[in-house]
Each structure stands twice: as structure tokens, then as C-alpha cells.
Amino acid sequence: xxxxxxxYVSAGDREQRRAEVRRWRAEFPYHWDVxxxxxxxxxxxxxxxxxxxxxxxxxxxxxxxxxxxxSGTESQPIARVSDVxxxxxxxxxxxxxxxxxxLLHLPGGVFVAFGxxxxxxxxxxxxxxxxxxxxxxCHEGVFDPATGEPIAGPPQRRLEQIxxxxxxxxxxxxxxxx
Amino acid sequence: MxxxxxxxxPVEAPPLPGQAPVVAAALAIGILLLGIQLWILTVTLxxxxxxxxxQLWLLAAVSGLIFGGGLGVLWVLRRRPRxxxxxA
Numbered sequence: 001x002x003x004x005x006x007x008y009v010s011a012g013d014r015e016q017r018r019a020e021v022r023r024w025r026a027e028f029p030y031h032w033d034v035x036x037x038x039x040x041x042x043x044x045x046x047x048x049x050x051x052x053x054x055x056x057x058x059x060x061x062x063x064x065x066x067x068x069x070x071s072g073t074e075s076q077p078i079a080r081v082s083d084v085x086x087x088x089x090x091x092x093x094x095x096x097x098x099x100x101x102x103l104l105h106l107p108g109g110v111f112v113a114f115g116x117x118x119x120x121x122x123x124x125x126x127x128x129x130x131x132x133x134x135x136x137x138c139h140e141g142v143f144d145p146a147t148g149e150p151i152a153g154p155p156q157r158r159l160e161q162i163x164x165x166x167x168x169x170x171x172x173x174x175x176x177x178x
Numbered sequence: 179m180x181x182x183x184x185x186x187x188p189v190e191a192p193p194l195p196g197q198a199p200v201v202a203a204a205l206a207i208g209i210l211l212l213g214i215q216l217w218i219l220t221v222t223l224x225x226x227x228x229x230x231x232x233q234l235w236l237l238a239a240v241s242g243l244i245f246g247g248g249l250g251v252l253w254v255l256r257r258r259p260r261x262x263x264x265x266a
Contacts, residue, residue, distance in 0.1 A: 040201055041255060047208050048248035054215040055238070055245040061222045062238035065231020119228065157228045176229055 075165065075174045078103050078113070082169060089127035091116070094162060094173045101162055102127060103171065104145055111171060114148050115160035125159065134159070208251070211244045 079090045090103040100116040104127055114134070116124045123138035127145060134143035141153035148159035161177040222237045 040205060044205065044208065045252065047212055048252055051212055051215055051245045051248045054219050055241045058219050058222050058241040059238040061226045062234035065226050065234045068231050157224070160229050
């Protein structure tokens with residue numbers, strides 16, 4: 001048996017319904033006819049504009065990379081081989097006075113040099129000969145002193161390696177290794 | 179189109195039957211290409227920051243190709259206006 005439905009609505013119910021509509025209109029004062037609709041063409045235009053912005057950003061980075069690559073770097077003396085005992089490091093600035101770098105004398109008589117800038121958030125990386133590692137104290141990033149590759153912590157890229165050249169008894173920095 | 183439209187007043191032309199899904203698919207592909215462009219930018223930034231900035235022109239060329247394709251689609255659409263004038 002169906003429940004009884006009243007054939008009439010009382011004045012109180014009508015007033016309550018009007019109040020509910022007024023409240024809904026006050027909270028959402030938009031009508032379908034005056035709402036702004038974005039057409040497919042407008043969406044496409046916006047997408048092409050964004051595409052242009054991405055292209056300009058990529059081209060700017062490529063241009064900066066090419067300029068940096070073409071400008072090259074000058075050779076700079078770092079230290080005499082006899083002044084860097086095995087298992088120690090010498091800190092220097094290369095290629096500019098604002099770029100910190102380090103020369104490592106690894107066991108076996110191998111010399112390597114890296115930029116000190118951590119590839120995570122650009123903190124300074126230090127050589128810890130007692131642990132045989134390069135260590136970034138900011139976020140505990142660890143790099144291999146032989147290759148500069150990240151082996152622990154947040155860094156994902158290897159350290160910038162500096163090419164070395166031995167002239168007589170002196171080691172020179174002669175650019176960056178790709 | 180109804181007869182209630184006045185003569186000479188431009189009205190919106192609805193897409194031809196079956197054309198709307200094609201347009202939606204083209205837009206979806208365009209958005210996907212936009213995502214690829216964003217990925218290319220992140221790869222470019224990663225290579226630039228790691229000091230390997232000599233070969234980035236290739237990535238910029240691919241990004242420019244996608245942008246050129248988008249401009250081409252806009253050019254084609256400009257030749258096909260969205261409104262048409264109803265006949266009397």
C-alpha cells in the first residue's frame with residue numbers, strides 16, 4: 001500500500017521552500033545563461049600560448065648552455081703535487097672566484113677535482129678521507145670521491161668534474177669534464 | 179537552424195555529425211603534447227644544471243616543432259570560422 005501523499009502544500013511549507021531557494025541563490029549567485037563558457041578554440045589558443053612559453057624557456061636554456069659551452073674556461077694552477085699528500089684535499093676557486101672547487105689526492109696517486117656545489121641544493125660538499133667519501137652536510141648527500149657519482153642521500157646527479165693537467169710539478173685546472 | 183534567426187546575423191555553427199569526437203581527440207593529443215613539452219623542459223634544465231649544455235638545441239628544436247604544430251592548427255582553424263551566415 002502506497003503512503004498517503006497530501007494533495008496540497010501548506011503555506012508554511014511553501015515559505016520554507018522559498019527560503020531554501022533564496023539561500024541557495026545567495027550562496028551560488030550564478031545563472032546558467034550568464035556563466036562564462038570556454039570554447040574549444042579558446043582552450044586551444046591557451047594551450048598554444050602555454051606551448052610557446054615552454055618552447056621559449058627550453059630555447060633560453062639551450063642558448064645559455066651553448067654560450068657557456070662556447071665561452072670555455074682558462075687554465076688555472078691549483079697546487080704542486082708535492083704539496084698535496086695522499087688522502088688529503090686542497091680547496092680552491094674555479095673557474096671564477098665565486099665557484100668553489102676541490103682537488104683530491106686519492107689512494108694510488110690519483111688526482112681528481114670536482115666543483116664543491118652539491119647537485120641537490122647547491123650546498124658545499126667536503127672530502128671526508130676517514131670515510132673515503134664526499135659529504136654534503138645540508139641533507140646528508142654522499143658522493144663517490146673517484147667519480148663524483150651520488151651514492152647516498154637526495155642528490156641524483158654527479159658532481160661537476162674539473163679536468164686536470166700536470167705541467168712539471170704543478171696541477172692545472174683546464175676546464176670541465178663532460 | 180531555425181527560421182527564427184534574422185537574415186545576415188551570424189550564428190554558431192554546430193560541428194558536423196561525427197566531428198565533435200575528432201575535435202575532442204585532437205584537443206586531447208594537443209594536451210598530451212603539452213605534457214611532453216613540459217617533460218622536455220625538465221630534461222633540458224637537468225642537463226643544463228649538470229653542465230652538459232652543449233647539445234640542448236635538439237631538445238629545443240623538438241619543443242619548437244610541437245609549438246609550430248600548434249600554431250599550424252590555429253592557422254587552419256582561422257581559415258574555418260566558427261560562425262556562418264544563414265541564408266534567407
